[in-house]
Every structure is written in structure tokens, then in C-alpha cells.
Amino acid sequence: MTEAAIRLDRVSKSFALDNGKQLTALSEIDLTIGKGEFVALLGPSGCGKSTILRLAAALETPSTGRVSIEGREPQSLSKAHRLGVAFQDHALLPWLDIFANVALPFQVAGRKVDPSRVNELIALVGLEGFEKARSRQLSGGMRQRASIARALALQPNVLLLDEPFGALDAVTRRQMNLELQRIWSAQQITTLLVTHSVDEALFLADRVIVMSGRPGRIIRDIKIPFARPRLPSVMREPGFHALVDELTMALEPELAAP
Amino acid sequence: MILRSEAMHRLVLGAVGVGLFLFIWQLVGTYRLAGMTWPPLSDVLIFISDPARQTLFVRAMGASFTSVAIGYVLGIFCGVAVAMLGQVLPVARPGLDRLVAVIHAVPLVALAPIFMVLANRDLTPPAISALGVFYMIYVATTSGLKAATHSHRDVFSALGANAATRFFRLELPAALPALVSGMKLAIPVAFIGAIVGEWFGASRGLGLLMVSAMQNFQIPLLWSAVLIVTTASLALFGLMSLVERLIYGRFR
Numbered sequence: 001m002t003e004a005a006i007r008l009d010r011v012s013k014s015f016a017l018d019n020g021k022q023l024t025a026l027s028e029i030d031l032t033i034g035k036g037e038f039v040a041l042l043g044p045s046g047c048g049k050s051t052i053l054r055l056a057a058a059l060e061t062p063s064t065g066r067v068s069i070e071g072r073e074p075q076s077l078s079k080a081h082r083l084g085v086a087f088q089d090h091a092l093l094p095w096l097d098i099f100a101n102v103a104l105p106f107q108v109a110g111r112k113v114d115p116s117r118v119n120e121l122i123a124l125v126g127l128e129g130f131e132k133a134r135s136r137q138l139s140g141g142m143r144q145r146a147s148i149a150r151a152l153a154l155q156p157n158v159l160l161l162d163e164p165f166g167a168l169d170a171v172t173r174r175q176m177n178l179e180l181q182r183i184w185s186a187q188q189i190t191t192l193l194v195t196h197s198v199d200e201a202l203f204l205a206d207r208v209i210v211m212s213g214r215p216g217r218i219i220r221d222i223k224i225p226f227a228r229p230r231l232p233s234v235m236r237e238p239g240f241h242a243l244v245d246e247l248t249m250a251l252e253p254e255l256a257a258p
Numbered sequence: 259m260i261l262r263s264e265a266m267h268r269l270v271l272g273a274v275g276v277g278l279f280l281f282i283w284q285l286v287g288t289y290r291l292a293g294m295t296w297p298p299l300s301d302v303l304i305f306i307s308d309p310a311r312q313t314l315f316v317r318a319m320g321a322s323f324t325s326v327a328i329g330y331v332l333g334i335f336c337g338v339a340v341a342m343l344g345q346v347l348p349v350a351r352p353g354l355d356r357l358v359a360v361i362h363a364v365p366l367v368a369l370a371p372i373f374m375v376l377a378n379r380d381l382t383p384p385a386i387s388a389l390g391v392f393y394m395i396y397v398a399t400t401s402g403l404k405a406a407t408h409s410h411r412d413v414f415s416a417l418g419a420n421a422a423t424r425f426f427r428l429e430l431p432a433a434l435p436a437l438v439s440g441m442k443l444a445i446p447v448a449f450i451g452a453i454v455g456e457w458f459g460a461s462r463g464l465g466l467l468m469v470s471a472m473q474n475f476q477i478p479l480l481w482s483a484v485l486i487v488t489t490a491s492l493a494l495f496g497l498m499s500l501v502e503r504l505i506y507g508r509f510r
Contacts, residue, residue, distance in 0.1 A: 085416040091409035
């Protein structure tokens with residue numbers, strides 16, 4: 001591994017509940033993601049994997065420990081407009097067309113919109129011809145493409161994806177995984193993907209981190225050996241199946257018991 | 259295509275409803291079913307269109323509609339401004355909410371005499387009208403400014419948006435549908451405010467015409483004034499419904 005892009009150093013996060021109790025979402029997380037690495041965070045719902053992503057996206061601050069991106073606070077990267085995010089909810093602005101949505105980070109950063117960059121991204125995610133369309137006219141998969149294009153607009157230092165395909169049907173999701181791999185290969189940007197799909201994590205990532213349920217802890221950290229570019233056929237290989245089984249067992253320990 | 263025929267269907271039903279209402283009005287008036295004080299619609303229309311009364315109506319309409327317009331625009335301006343103040347200064351928000359609620363809790367009718375003695379009597383109609391509109395618009399704008407979704411806010415935060423960018427690029431456009439709905443609902447309020455204000459002794463206007471017609475038992479004049487106000491209010495309400503549709507289609 002080369003230099004660290006995202007580092008979590010003994011990070012814990014607890015939330016105060018309405019009834020006065022504390023909910024510990026994460027406890028003592030140590031995680032290092034290398035520059036240009038694609039890491040998938042896999043875990044049951046409520047394990048705090050989205051919290052890790054939100055810490056990196058400067059949307060939360062850790063209760064204890066330290067989060068840094070390329071040696072800096074996430075907040076300072078966010079202020080410098082160096083973060084790219086996409087969520088399960090595409091979060092495209094309904095009053096803007098696709099071009100303007102992809103161009104939004106330029107405007108938020110107070111920069112002049114670079115139309116050739118925006119058009120290049122729209123082409124990269126395969127939305128040529130839909131520049132003037134509104135998000136509600138697009139399918140779920142197309143909205144997510146636009147959302148990923150927006151995340152990439154300013155060539156961010158890290159790309160943070162929180163269940164970006166979680167609301168899509170299985171077939172579209174498979175297609176979007178192929179698309180994301182292609183887009184990522186073209187950009188080679190440090191990427192953190194939160195997902196609960198084992199197939200998706202294995203197909204896309206260089207490394208898969210498996211987390212346990214509450215409080216969230218890292219229980220597995222597996223390097224994925226398949227060469228890139230990965231073809232869909234990789235999902236039919238025995239090695240892929242073995243890893244799927246291994247990770248599924250890790251996710252649901254009660255299934256592992258005889 | 260289905261949508262269009264559905265809209266057509268609703269339009270036809272609406273027209274039938276209005277036609278039925280006018281027909282019953284005419285019927286009740288013609289056969290004196292509600293006594294002498296309910297004239298048939300045709301009598302009222304003839305009364306309004308009499309050229310000898312043109313100046314009377316035009317003058318009254320000019321005064322009332324000016325009050326409505328001033329009250330409406332002023333109310334919207336103040337409502338949006340105060341709501342934006344609450345957004346920019348969150349500390350002031352609970353205080354503003356309470357103040358506006360208290361102002362609204364005082365009946366407008368009770369405030370009118372106070373305005374009368376406080377200021378020029380011709381300022382009372384636009385003032386009462388503006389007060390009613392202000393409340394509507396304040397409520398609509400504050401709830402609209404909360405309409406942006408969590409994920410939209412998260413995207414803006416992660417992208418490093420400052421408060422001004424967030425306000426003008428996210429919160430304000432997200433608030434537009436609620437604001438326009440408020441502007442639609444504020445149309446009848448603006449009319450009520452102006453007419454009530456005039457009852458208390460403005461020097462001209464349709465409200466004054468109503469009061470004096472009622473006191474002098476000029477039944478066709480009374481109904482004419484009411485018909486003019488109602489028609490104007492409904493027409494503007496309909497127009498704002500169209501604007502609302504347009505905004506909803508674009509901003510949601």
C-alpha cells in the first residue's frame with residue numbers, strides 16, 4: 001500500500017438518544033485506505049458503516065479519535081470542495097436539468113462552470129442527449145449516474161458512495177456495478193463504497209471491510225485478488241463464489257454454526 | 259392522453275357546478291323563494307351594466323383593488339422578509355414565530371378601529387389586508403424553507419457550500435412551491451382584509467358601498483358589490499392556481 005488517503009485512528013462515535021441514553025454506533029475503529037484504492041464497507045444495517053462514510057464526508061464529527069483525509073481534517077477538505085459524495089437517494093435538484101445538476105459543484109465552489117468538463121462527465125456516465133432532461137424524467141439508474149457524475153465534477157480527492165445502488169432493482173444494479181467499475185477505472189480515484197451487497201463489494205473493490213452489528217467493529221479485512229478490468233463472468237468463477245460464501249458467513253455468524 | 263381527458267373531465271364538471279349555482283341563484287331570485295332581499299342574477303347583472311352607474315362602480319373598484327394590491331404586495335414582501343430573517347438568524351426564530359402567532363391571534367376585525375384612529379382612515383384597508391397576507395406568507399415561507407430534503411442538505415454540506423450558497427441554490431428554490439401555495443391562499447385573505455377595512459369608514463371602495471347599500475336597503479347595489487368582489491377574488495385565485503401548477507411542475 002502506498003500513502004494513506006483516508007485514515008480513521010481509534011474512532012468512536014456515539015449519538016445521544018431522545019430518552020437520554022447513548023447509542024454507540026462505532027467503537028475504536030482503525031482503518032487506513034490507500035491512495036487510489038477502492039474499498040467497500042460491508043455490514044448488516046445499523047452497523048455504523050454509513051457513519052464511517054459520514055465522518056469522512058465531514059457530515060459528522062467523531063466522539064473520540066481522529067479522521068483524516070490525506071493528512072487533513074475532512075472539514076477542511078469539504079471547505080476546499082475536495083470531496084465527492086453520492087447517496088442512495090440521488091439528491092439531484094428537481095428544478096435543475098441534468099447538465100446544471102452535474103455543474104452544481106462548480107457553482108457551490110464559486111467557480112466558473114467548465115462546460116467541457118461537465119459534458120465529458122455526462123458522456124463518461126453515458127447520459128449524452130439527456131443534458132436538458134430533468135431528474136424526474138430519468139430512470140433510477142440514470143439518476144444515480146448523474147449523481148455520480150456530479151460527485152466527480154471537481155476531480156475530488158476522494159469519492160464517497162453510500163449505497164448508491166441500494167434503491168435499484170437487481171438487473172439495473174448489476175449494470176450499474178459494471179458502469180461504476182468502468183467510470184472508476186477511468187478516474188482511479190480513492191473510493192469508499194458503503195454497501196450491504198456482497199456481490200457488489202466483491203466485484204468492485206480492491207479490499208472489502210466487513211463490519212459487525214452494533215456497536216460497529218471491523219471483523220474482516222480482505223484483499224480481493226481478481227484482476228482488472230473485471231468482466232461479469234468473474235462472478236461465475238469458483239474463487240468468487242468461495243469469497244461470497246466466506247463474506248456471507250462473516251456477516252451472519254449464526255449461519256456458520258452447525 | 260389520459261391525463262388530458264381527466265383534466266377536461268374536471269373542467270367540465272367545474273363548469274357544470276358553476277352553471278348550476280348561477281341557475282339556482284336565478285331561480286331563487288325569480289320566484290322570491292328567499293324573500294325580497296334575494297334578487298335574480300339577471301337583475302344584478304343589469305344593475306351593474308347600467309351606464310349611469312359606471313362611474314360609481316369604477317371608482318369603488320379602483321379604490322378597493324388598489325387597497326387589495328397594496329396589501330397583497332406589502333404582505334408578501336414583509337412575510338418573506340421576516341421568514342428569511344428567521345432563517346438567517348436562527349436565534350430569533352422562536353421569538354419571531356411567537357410574535358407572528360400573537361399578531362395572528364388578534365382578530366383583524368378588532369384591529370381595524372385601532373388602525374382607524376392611529377392612521378389615515380384610507381390606510382386601514384391596505385393595512386388590514388397586508389396583515390392577513392403577511393401571516394399566510396410567513397407561515398408558507400418558513401415551512402417552505404424547511405422543505406429541502408436531508409440528502410440535499412448533506413450533498414451541499416459535503417460539497418462545502420457556504421450559508422449564502424445553500425440559501426440561494428437550495429433552500430429558496432425548495433421553498434418556492436410552498437410560497438406560491440401561500441400566495442394563492444392569500445388572495446381571498448387580501449380581499450377580506452381590504453373590504454373589512456373599508457367597512458370601518460373608508461372614504462370610498464366596494465366595502466363602503468356594501469355597508470351603505472345595506473343600511474339604505476339598496477338590495478341590487480349590495481348584491482352587485484358582493485358579486486364584483488367575489489368574481490375578482492375568484493379570478494385571481496384561479497390565476498394563482500395556474501401559476502402554482504407551473505411552479506410545482508418545475509420545482510418539485
